Amino acid sequence: MKQNNWVNVFFLIPVLFAFTMIIVIPFLFGLYYSMTDWNGVRMVVNFVGLRNFANLFSAPDFLYSFLITIAFTLINVILVNIVSFALSLIVTSNVKFRNFYRAGFFVPYLIGGIVLGYIWQFILNNIFLSVGDTLAIEFLQTSFLSRSESVIWAMSAVNTWQYAGYVMLIYVAAIQSIPASLMEAANVDGAPYLTxxxxxxxxxxANAFTISLFLTLTNSFKQFDMNFTLTNGGPATRFMDVPVKASQLLAMNIFNTATANRMAEAQAKAVVLFVALVVVALVQVSINKKKEVEM
Amino acid sequence: MKRAIISFVLVVGLVMTVFAGGSQQSSSSTTAGGDKVVTMYQLKVEIKDALDAYAAEYSAATPGVTVSVETLGGGGDYGGGLRAKSQSGQMPDIFQIEGMGGYEIWKDYIADLSNETWVADTDLGFMVDGKVMGFPVAIEGYGLAYNADILAAAGIDPATLTTRSAYEQAFQTLEARKAELGIDAPVAMAASVSGGMWWVAGQHNLAAYWGGGLDFDDTSVIEAALAGQMDDARFREYAQYVQLLFKYADQNVLLNGGYDQQVGAFAQGRTAFLHQGNWVDPNLAQLGVDFKVGYAPHAFTNTPQTGLYLFAPSWYVVNAQSPNAQAAKDFLTAMATTSAGQRFMVEGAGMIPAFKSVTLQPSGQLSQALMAANARGGNYGVFFGMLPDGAGQNVFGPIYDLFAQDPDNLDQFIADMKAAIAGLPRM
Structure with a gap:
């Protein structure tokens, strides 16, 4: 066994090296910079302690981004998993062309968030409006993206469209690994489909749910690319009596802070996002783990 | 327990992949094939081809020096790109700053250009403590661009548009005769966060409040704002003008549109006015505009205002730490003083040079209108560069977006702006 361990370590070295160099070290640097006044360029860096963190939770825009991100995550964890589970049931049933559907449902994931955001922006801002104007449907005559109460749902729909196919594959794999004899036996015993x-x-x-929930949770929490191209944070809305950007998720809030040359402040926000994400993800994984059955 | 620790480490590890951000400092000398390579990193996408061509021409004519130009701009994150270059030790020899904010960040790298020959030939060099630190890329400017054909058909003389009430009347006339004139709305205005158009509203339009109707270098209004003070009477007048623009704007462009939709609406003759600067000339040419266009002033008061807004939008600066600093300075000097350089600025890039000795005329109609206004005098300064970084994008942007959604709510807009200005000293 001992020798085996050394072999394991040996094979891990390339990965560990890369992981340390591009994740661990920058992460520690990031922690350090979040407690400085660094602007991204200057060589003089002053340590300022926790000053960057002090005002975060009284700043309406950050607070709003935090809450809207939690809402977005909740909606998406539920929506993506329900849709992808339903899709996985369809493509593992005896329906014709199921392999074609499998590929088809997966394609949106391959397009990527940037392009996909632009495509859906065009659909929501132009095609829906044209349809609404032509058929005189008032509901469609204002873009869903320009209404602060509906923008988060529009984003969730696009996000689901993108990720459902991907998560579906995980469910398909899990369904296929279940011994057919179990289902057949139940069928013979007269258990109906839903049962x-x-x-x-x-x-x-259950283990597939652990993975899928973790993936959808973290992906929604740190959503940026589709957010950036689809809504760019717009439209504006009022929160704590201050105009804020209605669909500016946390990652984008960090990005906008950083591009305004407030590097250290942005880094502090990123640390908060990291802590929140670790807490939520750990809770989710430990709850899901309890539900898993060992074969 | 051991399993819990492993799963903790794995979860943390997976989550950490979101974050990266480090720093490394190294330096490199840029020479290749015996030639000195002067690297230039610039953000004006619209002049990329012309600048590349001029750099090639200059390189061919200057033995021992090759100028290589890299462009990132438009929607691209120029500042982020430059930062990445500086971190990786590939700081360009010439780069661009857009005002005091950029200067403060990059001042360790910026060389003093006070002794260059072009300095005496311009009023718009980037000045810090009496020293010239930046080469003005061009003169840019804006007013409210109009489609002369539509105004003529509606019986409106653009020369009369010098007060807010004149605008109100003109907009009403246009609105009433929309179908007959074939337009969707009187104005192509953009203010949406989603379209990324905060800079049209929260920067260029707001500049009217900072500088409109005042002397060209009168910064008293913005100085007061930086101290947290708003001039209530003046702002109310300005806000009413914004309200007018928003109410008579094409609503889809206003609330959702980006730059292309805004300029496109005007270029296709679907609006009579366009709130953009002379940088749209190449776009208008591309879109095959054959009607006559001109500039009317942003007259937001009922005391007549006739000036346009003129400024140098950005400056080239030379990397003081580069071994090629002298070659970089020579390149800029050649651009300002040789006929090839001047031809590039005017004919190639279609810009209005900030140098008085240049006599060439740009071909764009809006640029010509600006040049005429510049010669006439009585224009207004543009001071948004004095605001703290992020004020336009993250603070004013959402306020204008919200006002665009509900332009009847004038008092709310004024209250929001007052609160935002009061918060400026803390930014």
């Missing part, structure tokens, strides 16, 4: 799903399928693939 089979809720009492056999779902408990048997």
């Amino acid at each position: 089979r799903i809720f009492h056999i399928l779902i408990p048997m693939m």
Whole structure:
């Protein structure tokens, strides 16, 4: 066993090296810079302690971004997983062309958030409006992206469209790894379809839910690219009596702070995002782990 | 327990992949093939081809020096790109700053250009403590651009547009005869956060409040704002003008549109006015505009205002720490003083040079209108560069967006702006 361990370590070295160089060290630097007044260029860096953190939670724009990110994450964790689970049931059933559907549902994930954001911006801002104008449907005559109460739902729909196919693959793999004999036995015993799903399928693939929930949770929490191209943070809305950007998620708030040359402040926000994400992800994983069944 | 620790480490590790941000300082000398390579990093996408061509021409004519130009701008993050270059030790020899904010960040790298020959030929060099630190890229400017054909058809004389009430009447006339004139709305204005158009509203339009109707170098209004004070009477007049622009704007462009939609609406003759500067000339040419265009002033008071807003939008600066600093300075000097350089600025890039000795005329109609205004005098200064970084984008931007959504709510807009200005000293 001992020798085995050394072999393991040996094979891990390249990965550990890369991980240390591009993740761990920059991360520690980031922690340090969040407590300085660095502007990104200057060579003189002054240590200012926790000053950058002090005002964060009284700043309406940051607070709003934090809350809207939590809302966005909740919506997406639920929406993406329901849709992708439903899709995985469809493509593992006996429906015709199921391999074609599998590929088709996965394609949006391959397009990537930037392009996809622009595509959906065009659809929501132009095509929906044209349809609304032509058919005189008042509901469609203002873009969903320019209404502060609907923008988060529009973003969630696009996000679901992007990620559902990807998460579906995880569910498909899990469903296929369940011994067919279990389902057949239940079928012979006369268990109806829904009972089979809720009492056999779902408990048997609990580990897939752990992974999928973790992925959707972290992806929604740090969503940036689609946010940037689809809404760019707009429209404005009022929060704590201050105009803020209605769809500016945390990552984008950090980005906008950084591009305004407030590097240290942006880094402090990033540290807050990191801590929040670790806490939420750990809670989620530990809850899900309890539900898993060992084969 | 051990399993819990492992899963903790794994989760933390996965999550950490979001973050990166480090610093490293190294330096490199840029020579290749015996030639000194002067690297230039610039942000005006619209002049990329012309500048590349001029750099090639200059390199061919100057033995021992090759100028290589890299462009990142438009929607691109120029500041981020420059920062990445400085971190990786590839700081360019010539780069661009857009005002005091940029100067403060990069001042360790910026060379004093006071002794260059072009300094006496311009009023718009970037001055710090009496020293010239930046080469003015061009004169840019704006007013409210109009489509002369539509105004003529509606019986409006643009020369009369010197007060807010004149604008109100003109907008009403246009609005009433929309179908007949074939327009969607009187004005192509953009103010949306989603379209990234905060700079049209929260920067260029707001500049009217900072400098409109005052002497060219009168910064009293913005100085007061930087101390947290708003001139209530003046701002109310200005806010009413914004309200007018928003109410008579094409609503889809105003609330969702980006630059292309805004300029496109005007270029296709679907609006009579466009709130943009002379940098749209190449876009208008591309879009095949054949109607006559000109500039009317942003007259936001009922006391007549006739001036346009003129400024140097950015400056080239020379990297003081580069071994090629002298070659870089020579390149800029050649651009300002040789006929090839002047031809590049005017004919190639279609810019209005900030140098008095240049006599060439730009071909763009709006640029010509600006040059005429510059010769006439009585124009207004543009001072948004004095604001703290991020004020336009993150503070004023959402306020204008919200006002655009509900332009009847004038008092709320004024109250929001008053609060924002009161917060400026803390930024």
